[in-house]
Amino acid sequence: MVDDNPVNRNSFVQKINHYPDIDLCILADSGHSFLEQIQHLPLKLLPQVVFMDIEMPELNGIDTIRMAKPLHDGIHFIVLTVFEDDDNIFAAIQAGASGYLLKHESDQTLHRSIHEVLEFGGAPMSPAIARKTLRLLEQQKTPLPSSTKSDFFDNLLSDREKEILHHMVNGYDAKRIAELTQISTLTVRKHISNIYSKLHVNSKAQAISMVHKNNWV
Secondary structure: OEOOOHHHHHHHHHHHOOOOOOOOOOOEOOHHHHHHHHHOOOHHHOOOEEEEOOOOOOOOHHHHHHHHOOOOOOOEEEEEEOOOOHHHHHHHHHHOOOEEEEOOOOHHHHHHHHHHHHHHOOOOEOHHHHHHHHHHHHHHOOOOOHHHHHHHHHHOOOHHHHHHHHHHHOOOOHHHHHHHHOOOHHHHHHHHHHHHHHHOOOOHHHHHHHHHHOOOO
């Protein structure tokens, strides 16, 4: 966890401490501190997931991710912020963030997001952020011919995958999609992993971008 606010750090620690399967190995108060800490850790002790604040003095979270990701590609960065700023959302994704969550998320959501990125290559995103991303992409999309839409739905994804992709575009996470489709969350995540593989993308944001650029929904 990287955050310059001690209240936020303490709140995060309290939430994560509810789960004995999670080991908190780094708690940094700045981007510089985080980079220094991972520089001196052996590879086997590097964190698998890092929750990163954006607004920090001297070195903000997005630039920290941009500096760390090329050197430690195995680390998944999840932005954890109070901001829903348009530029920050896309900048974080472009820098290599695997997800984007708001700081008020519950301990269950934080725990679930860790397993989502590690086990399924998912991209945890708060519904409010997903909806905002959807609106931004809607403004930028450049539709392809209608035949592309038909070919895509008929030949690339199964009916269930199309249904789940539609729910993803609407901003729902795996748990909510499981409730809507009446299948297990694990099965939903497996479908999402298959969708990513078939679309040749690595995140929810990339999948949503592809859907809207090609006018698939």
